[in-house]
Amino acid sequence: MFYSKHLNRAVDNLKSNPQTSLVSVSTFAAAFCILGLFMVLYVNLDSLLATWSRQVQIIVYLNDDLKKPQLKKLEALFAGNSEVSSVEYVSRQAAWEKFKNTFSAETEFLETLAFNPLPASYNLRFKPGPRRVENIRRFAEELRERPEVESLEYGEKWISRFEKFMVFLKVFLLAIGGLLGLGLIFIISNTIRLSALSRKNEIELMLMIGATHRYIKTPFLLEGVLQGAAGAVLALLAAKGVHAYMSFQFSDSIAKIARDADFLFIGPSGILILFGSSVAVGWLGSYISISKVLNMVNES
Amino acid sequence: MIQLYNVFKTYNGNTPALVDISLLIKERSFVFITGASGAGKSTLLKLLFGWERFDSGQILVKGMNVGKIKKEKLYLLRRHIGVVFQDYKLLPNKTVFENVAFALEVTGASARSIRYKTSDALKSVGLFKKRDSHPMQLSGGEQQRVGIARALVHNPAILLADEPTGNLDPDISLEILKLFEMANQQGMTVVFATHNHELVRRANYPFIILDKGNVVRP
Numbered sequence A: 001m002f003y004s005k006h007l008n009r010a011v012d013n014l015k016s017n018p019q020t021s022l023v024s025v026s027t028f029a030a031a032f033c034i035l036g037l038f039m040v041l042y043v044n045l046d047s048l049l050a051t052w053s054r055q056v057q058i059i060v061y062l063n064d065d066l067k068k069p070q071l072k073k074l075e076a077l078f079a080g081n082s083e084v085s086s087v088e089y090v091s092r093q094a095a096w097e098k099f100k101n102t103f104s105a106e107t108e109f110l111e112t113l114a115f116n117p118l119p120a121s122y123n124l125r126f127k128p129g130p131r132r133v134e135n136i137r138r139f140a141e142e143l144r145e146r147p148e149v150e151s152l153e154y155g156e157k158w159i160s161r162f163e164k165f166m167v168f169l170k171v172f173l174l175a176i177g178g179l180l181g182l183g184l185i186f187i188i189s190n191t192i193r194l195s196a197l198s199r200k201n202e203i204e205l206m207l208m209i210g211a212t213h214r215y216i217k218t219p220f221l222l223e224g225v226l227q228g229a230a231g232a233v234l235a236l237l238a239a240k241g242v243h244a245y246m247s248f249q250f251s252d253s254i255a256k257i258a259r260d261a262d263f264l265f266i267g268p269s270g271i272l273i274l275f276g277s278s279v280a281v282g283w284l285g286s287y288i289s290i291s292k293v294l295n296m297v298n299e300s
Numbered sequence B: 001m002i003q004l005y006n007v008f009k010t011y012n013g014n015t016p017a018l019v020d021i022s023l024l025i026k027e028r029s030f031v032f033i034t035g036a037s038g039a040g041k042s043t044l045l046k047l048l049f050g051w052e053r054f055d056s057g058q059i060l061v062k063g064m065n066v067g068k069i070k071k072e073k074l075y076l077l078r079r080h081i082g083v084v085f086q087d088y089k090l091l092p093n094k095t096v097f098e099n100v101a102f103a104l105e106v107t108g109a110s111a112r113s114i115r116y117k118t119s120d121a122l123k124s125v126g127l128f129k130k131r132d133s134h135p136m137q138l139s140g141g142e143q144q145r146v147g148i149a150r151a152l153v154h155n156p157a158i159l160l161a162d163e164p165t166g167n168l169d170p171d172i173s174l175e176i177l178k179l180f181e182m183a184n185q186q187g188m189t190v191v192f193a194t195h196n197h198e199l200v201r202r203a204n205y206p207f208i209i210l211d212k213g214n215v216v217r218p
């Protein structure tokens, strides 16, 4: 009851300054759309990183002609590492079969090879965990020193580079989020200030006839919140539109980059964060300006 | 009811608007405040409902120490007071009824009591029939009646009037004065600021004369 009356007043305020309201709503929409698209980028890179780092494994290529005890020794070493989740031995023969299967189109060329050029190998997979990449790296360096090991392969370097990039992206997101937020607070407070000043006489009268500050402020706060909410909804729709367009237009290349991963949109919590911060920014901006106007009227 | 002790008021360091004012206005009394333009009548009224702050002294209204009330709490004082202005201060986009109801709305009264009390107040000033008009469609005297109805509608203990007949003809002024007398008879304390000596003489109530911020004769 209390709020429906204030809501009506807020809507009246919005309608009586349609241009300024429109400007601030569309500024909100533009800013949060940009932010939303960055979040889409982040979400997808993050899921890509998760997929890839789940797939990180060490492939230990072995020297030819190792004897059983030497293999046993290596296997004991793998078993002794508590981070290793699975060990798969690929013999030279198995590697060769797999290679031939993969490149079956080129069988003619392959037939001309008289011998098997591939080494035997162990594929090591690791348990998930916070220091996973670090653990993998340490173990890989240890293995590299072994005389049985010809060489080894793992995606450590660019995985950790990618992780650093994601941290950077997160900081960058927060930074532009903060900057846009500040700009929006400035814009919304200006809009609400104009709206409040156009009702200066009414505010003055309300004070004189015994309205509380809260009563006077509430419609203006709702006005800011409504603008923020409307902006956020438009922004999310626009971002979803861009997302849909991109997944349609670039579905092939996306499938190539991300293998079977989907092109994700911001999840429910991300949407909630966007919407919540838009509303919060609307509230804060209007709170600042209506408090100022109220003080100014009250001083006179 | 209303007590002032050695009250001083100066607007931003200029010449003083009120100088060492001490006075007592009893409950249920009717008091005129007169004096030349710039004597400090409006300023005195504004101090009483906490619209202006004063430099020193004490003001007690309905047992409240006005100088000590925080800005956010002044509404508690103001809900005991009705104020009538020379320029009516009606909201042009609201009807007569809505203008009067507004004073109840801001206090969070229920819709039913708003309807009931607003109709009552409009009847008591004789404007119930014009409840759906807008202020611009009314004469000055009628607009001031709406202003009075709005000041009366929450049944305040004190009615402050700042030159309420300043823009009106003498005949209309007398009618307006009658409305204040009626409110006074119903138990409200009325403080009526005017420089209309004719009105003061005819009504025969106690009066306070201000001259350059000083009380000349209480």
Ligand SMILES: Nc1ncnc2c1ncn2[C@@H]1O[C@H](COP(=O)(O)OP(=O)(O)OP(=O)(O)O)[C@@H](O)[C@H]1O
Pocket (backbone or CB within 6 Å): A300, B011, B012, B014, B016, B017, B035, B036, B037, B038, B039, B040, B041, B042, B043, B044, B195
């Ligand atoms: N807001 C203000 N800022 C500065 N000075 C003011 C302000 N209001 C009033 N004054 C000054 O204070 C003095 C008293 O003014 P006030 O309005 O109380 O007089 P008044 O008796 O109501 O006059 P009038 O009959 O013309 O309404 C005057 O000198 C006036 O110039």
Ligand SMILES: [Mg+2]
Pocket (backbone or CB within 6 Å): B041, B042, B043, B162, B163
């Ligand atoms: Mg005056």
